[in-house]
Amino acid sequence: MAQAPAYIESVIAVAHAPDLGRDVYTNASPLDLQAGARSLRGSILVAQAISAASATVPESYLVTSSQSSFLNPTNARDKLVYRVERTVEGRKYATRIVRAEQNATLVYIATLSFQNYGSSSSSNVLIYGLPMPALDGSHPDDVDKDAMQAMQSGMVDKGASITQISADDLSLDWRPLGLEMAEDPSRFRLRGFVRSPARLSATASPAVHLAAFGFASDEMSVGPALAANPLQVGRGFKNVALLASLTHNVSFHEPGARIDDWVVLERDTTWGAHGRVLISQRMWDMKTGRLVMTVSQEALILLKPKKAKI
Template sequence: MTDQTPEPALPRADDAMTPILTVERIEDNFFRGRETPNGKGRMFGGQVLGQALMAAANTVEGDRLNHSLHAYFMRPGDATLPVLYRVERDMDGRSFNTRRVIAIQNGQPILNLAASFQVQEEGFSHTDPFPENIPEPEDLLNEHQLAEKYSDQVPGMLARFLEWDRPVEIRPCSLIPPYDMTPPEGETYRWIRANAPMPDDQALHRAAMVYTSDMGLIGAALAKHEVGFFTEGMRVASLDHATWIHGDLRMDDWLLYCMDSPWSGGGRGLTGGRVFTRDGRLVATIAQEGMIRRKL
C-alpha cells in the first residue's frame, strides 16, 4: 500500500482509445489507421500493434476472436502520419483463421504481424493464480500524480512524455524508475485501464489491451540494471512482441499487469507479462524483446 492517502483520482476523460484503434477500410484487404492525436516524433508501437490487429479482425467473419499475435517492429513510425495496413487472408478453417498484416508508412513496412482467430469453445482449463498482496487501484497514485508528488525526481524528458494525453491510466503498485532505482526481485505490478468507458466490442477491447501491453514492458529489463527509459544515454526500442489472449476482458475496467525480465544481454532485453482481471482471471500472457543500449 502507499505510504499516504492518495489524492482524488483525476476525472475520466472522453473515450480516446476507440478512435485511435479504429481503422478505415479503403480496399478489400487494405485499411488506414489514423495518426497519433496531437502526436509528434516517433509513433508509439502499441498504436501500430492495436491498429494492425483491428485491420486483421475486420477481415474475419462471425464470432471468432483473436487469441494470439506475433509481431516484429522494423522501422519507427511517424506519429504525424496515418498508417496503411495490408492484410493477407492466409487461412479460413472450421475453427481457426490466420492473418498476416504489413503496416506501411512512406512506402516502407514499419511492422509485420501474424494473428490467429478462433471460434469460442469449451475445453480443459487451468490458470496461474492471481498474485498475493496486491494493493487496490483506488489506494494508488497514477503516473501524473506520482510525477507531481516526486517532481524533484522527474527529468525533463519524462515531464514532456507525461504531457501526452494518453488514452490509458496507469497506477504502479510500487515505485519504479526514476522514483526508485532499486532492482526489483521478481514481478512488478501495475493497474491499467482505458481513460473512459468503451463500446461493447470484444475485438476492440482486445486490441486496446494489446495497445497498452507495449507501455513500459521493456522497463522491466531496464530496472534490473538500475536504469529507466529516461536515464541519460539510454537507447531503447521494441524489437518484437507476442500476445496470447485467454479470455474476454474489458479494457475500461481495471486490469492487473504483471511484468518481469528473465534475461538480458547483447544489447537486448527479454521481458514477459501477465494480465489479470480484477476478479482474478488470467486473460493474457505477453512476451517482448527490446533493444537496450546505453551510450554516454
Template sequence: MALVFISPRLLVTIFEPPPLDPSKAAIENVLELTPISDIGPDVFTNTRPLWHPPGARGIYGGAVIAQCLSAAQLTVPDNFFVHSMHCYFVLAGDSEIPIVYHVERVRTGRSYATRTVQARQRGRPIFTTTLSFNAANSGGKRKVEHDSKMPDAPPPKELPTPPEARSPFESQRLDDSPLLISDDTNIEDRKLRQWIRTRGKISQAGGHQAHLSAFAYMSDSYFIGTVARLHQIPRFSSPAALQRALKALKNPSDLDSEALSRYFKELADEEAAEIRAGTLNGTLTANRLSSIMKRNDSREIGMIALRADDWLLVSMDSPWAGEGRGLVTQKVWSREGVHVATCIQEVFSIFDFYL
C-alpha cells in the same frame, strides 16, 4: 485523394478525420481505421493522427500493434477471438506519414483463422504481424486446463481524472512491488506491478474487438523500461543526458522548449526518487507485443473476461538480458483474478533508450 495536414504539429492522415465520437472511449477514437477501397478490400489506414512520444525515435508502437489487430479483426467472423499475435517492428514509424495496413487472409477454417498484417509507409513495411483466431466454444467438452494465479495486490484507487490528462489510458503503480528487497535479490526474481485501464467506457458497439485492441495499445507501454529499471539504470543519468534527449527530438518545435525541458526534468526526478525508494516501476514505451494469450473456461468465451475499461493487474519480470537485448514477460489478470493475457517481448538496444 488528398493529404490532410493538421496544425500545429503537421501530423498527417490520408482522409480528413471525422469529428470525435462522444459515445466512444477516447482510445476507440484513437484507434479508428478507415478502409481504402480504391486499393483493395482488406486495406486500411489510420483515421486520426498518430502520437510521437517526446524523445522517441518514432510513433508510439502500441498504436501500430493495436491498429494491425483492429484491421485483422475486421476480416474474420464476429465469433472469432484472437488468441495469439506475433509481431516484429521493422522500421520506426513516422508521425508525418499515414500508415497503410494490408491484411492477408491466409486461412479461414471452422475453428481457426490466420491473418497476416503489414503496416507500410512509403511502400515499405514498418511492422509485420501474424495473428491466429479461434471460434468461440470450439474447444470441445473435454478440456485440459490450468492457469497462473493472480498475485496478492492492493486494490486500485478510484481517483478523479486530471483535467490535463492526454493519454487514453491510465495506470497506478504499486509501491509495494517486491523489487529491490535487498541487494542480494536476483534480477530475474524482481517484479514490477501496476494497475491499468482505459479512460472512459468502451462502447457497446465496439464489442470484444474494441477491448482487445485497447489492451494491445496499453500493453506496449511498459516493456522497455522493465529491464533497465530492474537493474536500477535511470534513463537520464546526468544533465548532459537530458540535453542529448532534447536534441534527439524529431520535431523539437512541436512543443514549447521550456515545456519539453520541464517534461524531461520531471521524468528524471521521478526516476531518481523511485531508485531511492527502491520501487522502480516503469512507464516507458516499448516496441513489440509478441503474444496475446486467451483463457478457455466455462464462460461464453474466455476473452470476455478481458475488459480494457476495467482495472487490469499487470506483473512484469525479466528472466534474461544480454548481448544488447532483454527478455520481458508480462502477465495480466482481471480485477476478479482471471488470467486474461500473457505478453512476451525481446527488447533490443536497451541503452538507446537509457542514456
C-alpha cells in the same frame, strides 16, 4: 444521447481503404492524437494491426495471439497502411498476416491467430491459469492517478517528453502498485492496475476490447529492463544510447475481457545479453482473478561506452 467513444477507441481504430485493395486499412484518426507525439509508439501498430485483421474475420472469431516484429522507424505525421493477408480460413481457426507500411516502407509485420468462439466447446478442454498476485487489500482508488507519471519523472531526464504528459492525456489509466527491486535484475517486479478511464461505447465489440489490450501490452513495456538495472542505465537513463523494440508476442486468454474494467498488471525482465533484453508481463481481470493476457517482448538496449580513466 449516444455515448461518445472512449479515447482509446479512436487511438486503435482503422478505416477500410478499398481503393488500395480488398483487405487494406489505414489509421482512422491522426497518429499524433497522443499528446502531440512526433515518433510513433509500437503500441499503436500492435493495436491497429489487430483491428485491421479482426475486420476480415466473422464476429465470432476473436484474436488469440499476435506475433509481431518492428522493422523500421515510423513517425506520427504520415498515414499507416495495413495490408491483411487471409492465410488460413478454418471452421474453428483462422490466421492473418498484417503488413504495415508508411510511405511505401514496410515498418511492421504481424501474424495473428483467431479462434471461432461461436463453435467452441468447454466440456473437453483443460482449464487452469496462473493465479493473480496477492494485492494485500490494495485497490486502484488508493493510488493517485498521477502516480505513474510521478514514478517515470523520477526515473527519466526532466526534459523528456514523457514528463510533460499528464494522466489526463493518456489513453489508459495506469496506477502503479509498486516496484520489487533486487540485486539480480531477473528478480525485479513491477505491479499495478490499468484500464480505460472511460467506458467504451455500448457498440464496442469484444474485438475492440482485445485490440485495446494489445495497445496496453506495448505501452511503457521496456520499462522493467531499465528500472531493474539502475546503476548501468544511470539516473534519468543517461547512459542509454539506443532503445528499440524488436519483437512483441501476445497471447489473449479471455475473449470477454474488458479494457474498461480494472486489470492487475505484473511485469518483469528475465534476460539480458548481447544488447538485447527480454520483458515479460501478465494481466489478470481484477474481479475474477482470471489471467487475460500474457506478453513477451524483446528489445534492443545499448549503453554508451564507458569513458576511459586517465
